[in-house]
Each structure stands twice: as structure tokens, then as C-alpha cells.
Amino acid sequence: ELSIEEVKNEVAARFRLPGEVTLLQPYGNGHINDTFCLTCALGEGKTKRYILQRMNDDIFNSPKELMENVVNVTSFLRKKIIAAGGDPDRETLNVVPAADGGNYLEYKGDFFRMYIFIEGATCFEQVKQPEDFYNSAVSFGNFQKLLADYPADTLHETIVNFHNTVSRFRDFKKAVEEDVCERAENVREEIQFVLDREPDTHVICDALIQKKIPLRVTHNDTKLNNIMIDNETGKGICVIDLDTVMPGSALYDYGDSIRFGANTGAEDEKNLALISLDLELFDIYTKGYLEGCGGSLTKEEIELLPMGAKLMTFECGMRFLADYLKGDVYFKIHKPEHNLDRCRTQFRLVADMESKWEQMNAIVRKYSK
Template identity: 55%
Template sequence: MGDAQCGKIKEAIGLLAFEGEPVSWKRYGSGHINDTFRLICKTEEGEKHYIIQRINHEVFKNPVSLMKNIAGVTSFLRERIQAQGGDPARETLNIIKARDGKDYCQDSDGNYWRGYLFIERATTYDKVRNPEDFYQSGKAFGRFKRQLAEYPAGELAETIPDFHNTPVRLEAFKAAVKADAWGRAHLVQKEITFVLDREKEASIAMDMLKDGRLPLCVTHNDTKLNNIMIDDATGEALCIIDLDTIMPGLSIFDFGDSIRFGANTAEEDEPDVSKVSLSLPLFETYTKGYLEGCNGSLTPEEKKMLPMGAKLMTYECGVRFLTDFLQGDTYFHTSRDNHNLDRARTQFELVSDMEKKWEEMEAVVRRSEI
């Protein structure tokens, strides 16, 4: 850690109302967007642990609106958790306010910082260790959806506009194909055809939202296992973290992104697509947990559309990877030649396997209903 960065952390620590005397801090977690540190402060009662983060305002263009979203949602969650006899200090994020009363501070270089109470005796995992982890993941995100069912989603700012607007992503893809700025389109004609053959389905969810058949709700938009704190003692999902992409959206997208990532038998960037398939047992495990967590808060149409949510999120992600490949790999980090192309092909192979298993996916949802 350089002297300049160290100085900025010290400045931010002084601007946020942490309890006690700062003793030490070190990098924490595996996130790649924000700079995250675990802070230890000494008080008369002993040590207090916190998280301090520099918000990446190159990715999140409006940190003030982002923090307003998080403050509103976590305040709402604390009330619900307390009413249900839970522990709001461990079951939701708790913002440490700045000394001027705001939910964030700015250092002298204009960087945005925030603080959270550290959640003790809990761990995040980057990979599913066993089916129980995936079940707990589904249960946690389902409970998150239920707890926020009455939150006015329309009041939330879009931290990344059109993040899961599949038709908009498709138009960007078509523009990239037409421009062919890197001369790569001739290499991926099969993949381009795959995308365009499914164009009619791309707008189905947004059309249903427009028609009022799917409700707008609070969505997390990054529903991976590593955004859940698992209680070290019980092994149960405890708290949803990383709320930067909290936005108004569709529940089927949060469900679908979990399936895309967690029920694939291969890694997201597996070059050998013969290894790619949808694990129906894992799909069922997550669906059971998700519906149990939702506990009746989904509409019949939302339940019915869960498989389509999985397919659309996988399709959309593949479209984004292929778009980036056509545009010269400028958005997603790549570590080898054709990395984004491998990612796109993996997503499209998973979509194809979902199509083969469609009736089985629908049957899983029916028998998992609560």
C-alpha cells in the first residue's frame, strides 16, 4: 500500500464516525471494483471491527444516489428484522455515518468512502462447497425479496441504467455486429445467428413488466454465493451484502442470475463447451430454497416465469460477452485470447441445455411451490 493511499485511508477514517481509536487496517475480501479494508478500533470495552470502502466512482457514477439506495433499504430491513425477532447487527449491513451526518464521506481528492459495522463469526465463499450452500443462497435471496416486498422500488435510483434490460443489450450487440470495429464478426457467425434466432424472447420479461403482468420490485442484481454471509456456527445464510447494484427490477432476474452462475456444471469461461450443462439437481436445490425464502411473496406469474428468468439472464450475459468480444474486449477483464468468446459460448451452450430441459425445469418449479 503506497503512502498516498495510506494517507487517504487515514483521512477517510477520520471523517467517518467509527467508535474508538483506529489501530490497524488491511485489505479484505475478493472484490475487484471497490477498495475494501477491515478496520480495527480499540475501545474501553475492547476491539471493534469495521469495514471501510472506497467506492469506485468510475463504475458507479453517482455514489450519492447509490448510498441513498443502500441507506433506505438497510433501514427498512432493520425494522423488518427487529419485528421478526432477528439480530439487525448481523442480518443486514449497518452504515457508519460520517461525522457530518451523511452516509458517506469524501476525501481531499474527491474519492467517496463509506463504513459498515463488521459482521462477526460469518464467512463468504466464492464457490459452492456443497448443495446446502446453494440451498442457503436461494433461501437468503428469497428472504431478501420477501423482506423488501413492501419497499417502494420505484423510489430507488438506477445505479447502472438498463443493467438488466435485455432488449437494450441486444440493440448494443446489433450495433457492434454492424460496426465490426475489430473485424471479428466473420469469426462468430454461428454465435451471431444463435443470438438473433432468439430475438423474440429477449423482450418477453420487459413486455410483461410494461403490461403489469410482472411487478417491479427491489432487486439485488448480483446474486452470487459470495454476496452472502454464512454463519460460521450454523452454516445458515445470515446476511446479503454488496448492495451497490440494488435497483428496481424483476425478481426473475435475481433468481435467473443465481442459476446461470451456480447451476452450471462448468466454469463461466470454460473453453470446452462439452462440459457445460444445467445441473437439474442444483436447479431444484436453489429453487426450493428461493421459494421457501420468498414464503408466498411471489405472484403466480413470477413463479411461472422463473425458468425464463434463468434463460434470459444466461442469454443476456452471453450477448454482453459477445458484444465485448466484437468491440475489442474493452469492458470485461480478459486474461487470454478469445476469453470473452469462450465466456459467450459457455452461456449459449447453457441456454441450449436449458431449452432441452425446459419441461423438467418447469416441473421443478411446480413441485417446489409453497
């Protein structure tokens, strides 16, 4: 473990900063990286703040590729924001180079990177009111709009097949066949639920392969706490946490947001009667997302939005079930059968979406005119 003094004197000091680091403290509520905020003295009593992060090396094993994605996407955004007369230090992340010119640096086996601190904005941890969910939809939609002409195929696929539902289905079948913990017998119904929906697993993958929908820059972690909300206006100004930026489909980001944000119950709720799709939240997110996208989604993508929501939920449930069958090796569990509980909520939500399919499509149509 590095001491805070070491991070300040040995790590922060190796970045291209305009002055001496006077203060460095742990910062924020991120669960993936270790985040610090540091203050730099500019002279004449002026200061400037920065974010320093020790990147999580369990989840991301190629800091070089990851940081190339981040630098390429943020420099693209920076140019657009400048052209539109915005504030490029607040409306996108900005990577601060290391003294040796690199995008990140290695210190005693850990990898660090630095960003300009976005001042005058706050990150909210939870959706407290529908307005928050709406704000996040607009921000992620706007992020998609700004990147609509980015050549997504030039980004590194830092987690291979992340939302390839077809290959996730293959992994799932393998887990059932191997049945290493002899758990398959207890979950016949859940396994059948997956098998019955095999044709669905192809819908987005095939549309991408056949170029019916475009490959796009996807964020892949579209939580409310990855948006900075302006303290004055209450509006989202910047999408942060770009570690999982990859080539993919807009339907992945939209769908995953609905999966975790429009569920009436918790992801591991045992009482399945509490699980359903909240159509009001579905409506609000869809409205915000399409507004944010501002016409950048194609007709085919818009038509597939309900399928995006269903497939992301289905895929997630299938991964929980596969992990349960493998003996809980991927997702952290906090009690026995935790992965099974999670799988059941996701499948309940899928079933509920299927029963509300007409309403979901009507909502999408309402906002796509």
C-alpha cells in the same frame, strides 16, 4: 495511492466512531471495492469492529445515488428485523455516518463508506457442496421477501438498463452492423443464435411494462460470497454487497444465480461438451429460493422462473458476443477470443436449458404448490 496510515488517520477518523481507531488492515477478497477492517477502542478494554470501503469509481459513477439506495434499503430492513425480534446489527448492513452527517465521504478524489462489522459470520468464496448453493438461495429469497413491500420505483437506477434485454439486443445488433473489427464473418452461427431468439428478449421486459409482474428491489450480484454465513448455525444471516441494488425483477436475481451456479462447466470452458445445466443444482436453488421468498412471489413470476434463468444466460452470452465484435472494450480478457469462448458457453447453456425445458418447469411446479 493512499497509504494505510492515511486511510487510518485521515479517512477512518472522519467517521462517527465511538472511540479511537487502534487498528486498520486490508480485508476480505472483494474484487470491486477496496475493503478494510478497523478496530475501535471503546474503553475498559472493549473494542468494536467496522468495515471501511473505498468505492470503485470505474464501475459506479454516482456514489451519492448508490449510497442513497444502500441507506434506504438497509434502514427499511433494519426496521423489519427489529420488528421480527432479530439482531439488526447482524442481519443487515448498517451504514455508519461520516462526522459531517453524510452517508459517505470524499477524500482526495476517492469515495469512502463505513459499515458495522458483522461478527461471528463468514463469507464463503466458492460453492463447495450443494448445501452452500441452497443456503445462498434461501438468503437471496429471504432478502426478496423482506423487501417485497419496498417501493422499488423509488430506488435510483444506478446502471441504466442493466438487465433490459430488449435494449441489450439493440446494442448487440448495432455491434453486428458496425462490425468495427471485422469479426462478424467468423461468428455467423453465434449471431444467428441471437437473432433466432429475438422474441424471447421481450418476455420479462414486457411483463414488467404491462405490470404482469411487479417491479422489485433486485440485488444484481447474487454470488455466494455476498452472503454472511453464521459460524454457529451454518445458515445465511445477511446479504451484503448492496452496490448494485436497483429496481428490477426477481427473475433477474434468480436467473443470474442459475446461470453462474448451475452450470456444469466454467464460464470460459473451451470444451463445450462440459457445459450443461445441472438439474440437481437447479432443483436445489429453486427449492431454496422459493422457501426464502416465503410466498412473496406472484404466480406469474414463479411461472417465469425458467425463463428468467434462460434469459439471464442468453443476455450474458449476447453481451460477451457484442463485446467480442466491438474489440473487447468492456469485459477484461485474459487471452485472445476470451469473450467468444465465454459467449459460446452461455449459448450452449441456453440450448441445454431449451432441451430441458419440461424438466425445469416440472421442478418449479414441484416447489410452487
